[in-house]
Amino acid sequence: MKSWGSNSNPTPCSSGGRYASVADAAAQQNTEAVIEMLSQGHRADIQDSDGNTALHYAAWFRLDSLLTPLLEKRARPDIPNNSGECAVHWAAKSSNVMALDAMTRVNRALLSMRDCDGFTAFIVSAQTDNCPVMEWMYLKGVSLEEQDDQGRTALQWACHKGNKKTVQWLLSRSASIVHRDREGMTALHWAAMQGHTIITEMLMEVGAVDLLDVPDCSGETPIELAMRKNKRTLVMAFHKCQIFKLLFGRPHLFQNNYASLFLGFVAFNIILFAFVVAPGIAARNPEAVMTWSILMGLSLLLWVQCLYSDPGWLQPRTINSQSHLMGKDPAKTFDVEQPIESQMAHCDNVLQKLISTCDGEAPQLMKLELEQNKYNYQRQLLREARKRLEEGCGLGDPRSPALGESQPLIAAGFNDAGSRQAQLDRATVTLHERERAAGDSLGRARVEHLLAQGGGEYLSFVEKGDFKQVCVICRTVREFRSHHVKEQGRCVHRMDHYCPWIDNSVGLGNQRSFFVFVTLMFATVLYFYYTVFLYFFDTVFPEISRGSFSELLQSVTSGSLGAEVQPAPS
Ligand SMILES: [Zn+2]
Structure with missing residues (x-):
């Protein structure tokens, strides 16, 4: 556990004197005491017994009046508590966009701080079904495909937890359905294993029907996983989708059976x-x-x-097919022996194909997204290399020297542990810089793309964190009596109801x-x-x-x- 020191000689004060530290005062939501203690020279970065700082509590309890004084006193948003969570994680958990913005304004890369399990604020938001905050982070350049220590993305976590709204939002931003985690499982594997029928339908709608026969590292397909978990209805639905795909070229004719x-x-x-x-x-x-x-x-x-x-x-439809990510045979784009490298290679192939076929603004954005995604895999490779080095078996491994042919981060030829460690450290710093630059340019590109589509008013609401006024899936300002139809993933003007008999909304x-x-x-x-x-x-x-x-x-x-x-x- 890191120690950030303590104030050895705190000056007594009228209200602040009751608290041992600024963090304790903030934990009691006593803003006056915190401000008074700060003015008397107490350090803003002191951690309490759980490792939390005053900034953690200010973010969690939405004590907005504390943010500026704490940050002016150089309170750091990247100090982890005992679970490895920074104030950024807590701000995301409490949907506190104002705190997120204040803490990361200077350096947006802080949004990607990781806790003990490698969870970023973005992944934590996916786990807690908090897609409005995810949209805010997305517009600041956060990668859709951030991976935790097990290689799981926000989409995989949302599918695992059954968070339908977040899955719909992620699909509307084209989060990849083909990505595999360390166990070789796709988002569809997770949804099938947990028996989340509606989520499997959402995934199959954008092309995951082609992944039904794809095995994970232990050789189980989504159908077999559902079977093992006794989800018979889901298994039948999967087979029906396969037959329909064969006959009509799509997984189903109607959204529902009515x-x-x-x-x-x-x-x-x-x-x-x-x-x-x-x-x-x-x-x-x-x-x-x-x-x-x-x-x-x-x-x-x-x-x-x-x-x-x-x-x-x-708005026009925002959830689109991901067939361009599939490749000819989805099972062959993943190598169990080299899970990260094979996915990087596939990512490169998709990018090359895209560059050769398209021009214009939207493909340019796609290109940036794919390039940023490669850094997520590079981070995993670095982590692997570091782990192997710590275990003392990394030297001479033919896979570790280069992180992708196009952008090598580690030069070959370093065979002793010391120089290898130094190489890894340098590579980590280089990767951070590249990630930060990519995030900044992607954030700008995403905002420009949104503005080009006439989303200025929507953007101003999201920037303020006023999410009740907007639909983040359709990216539109809500009209009077408009409503988001979850079955169709779109907002309808003066919506009455979704009628399953006509398989359409009535508005x-x-x-x-x-x-x-x-x-x-x-x-x-x-x-x-x-x-x-x-x-x-x-x-x-x-x-x-x-x-x-x-x-x-x-x-x-x-x-x-x-x-x-x-x-x-x-
Ligand atoms: Zn909507």
Whole structure:
């Protein structure tokens, strides 16, 4: 545990005298005492018994009035507590954007400080389903693909924890679904293992259906993991998606099963009408057959119209396919023996492909993202090399000298532990500098991209941390009565509800046609009952139409119910 020293001779003071240190006063949320103690020369960096500083508490309790005095007295936001968490982690946990901004304004790389498990503030936010703060950090240049000590990204953690909103946000920013952690597991593996059905659907929608047959390091595919955990419904859903992908080129036709059920009902009704009811009543009531056919035809037309209508989307779709990251065979882009190197090589391939095929602003942003992602893998390689060196088995390892062919950080040819350690230290410093530069330029590029799309007002709300006014997934300012539809991942203007039967939302754009559809469908159902009544009247009980009740009674008691339902001659 690091010790940052203590004030050996604290000056007594009226309110501050009750506290042993500035950290203790901040822990009691006594801002006056903290300010008084600071003015009397108490050190701002003193840690309490848990290793927390006053800045930790100021960030956690949102004591905004303490931030400036503490930072002016050179309180450092990178001091870890006993769990390795810095004030930056605590600010992220309490969604305190003001503290995050104040603490990292000089050096945004502080946003990527790591705790004992290698968790950054970004990964911690993914674990706690706090995507608005993640959006703020994203716009400051934080990498989407930051990895913890096990190589797990924010997307993998959100999938593991079942944080649907964060998964949707990460997918809307194109967080990679193909990345594998140390165990070779993708985000889909984690979601399948935990049985998070909705999250697996979100992942498959952007292309993870191609990962269903991809084994992890222990040889288990997402389907096998779900099977092992007894998630039978999920296994069936996976197989259904594979069949649909084979037949229609996409994992499913509708977002849910109700729309398919609706089509099934309609098909059953039409068959029943065409082969049973209509032949029975056509001779006497041709107009009834015609009317029901027209009603059903119109209902179906309106259903299709509602299915494809724009319910009043506030923004274009932000969640897009990631097929460009897949490669020809997703299983072959990962080498169990060299998990980090193989993923770096794949990252390079995707980047080269992108450079050769695209030009323009959005691909430029993509290029920067991919370049930044390579640093995450390089960090893992450095960590591995350091670990091997500590274990005394790293010397002479053919994999450790170079971190990627294009940007070697460690030169080959150092074979004694001392010089190797010095090399690693230098490489770490170089990598930090590169990460910082990449983060700064990427933060600027992301903001410029957002402004180019007309997101100025949205940006000002996010900068202030006023997240209630915006939707960070759609990147839009909320309109009056607009709502984010989680099933579709988009905001709808004056949203009424998401209708599973039409597999679409009902909002300002399609509420009239939806109302007409529902009315017409109701009329169609009622008219169907009417035709069934006619069928019984004309065919089953023809005696009623002839007005003879005694004949009807006779036909019922004798079992003779007309030509249609007479028992077949044996
Ligand atoms: Zn939205």
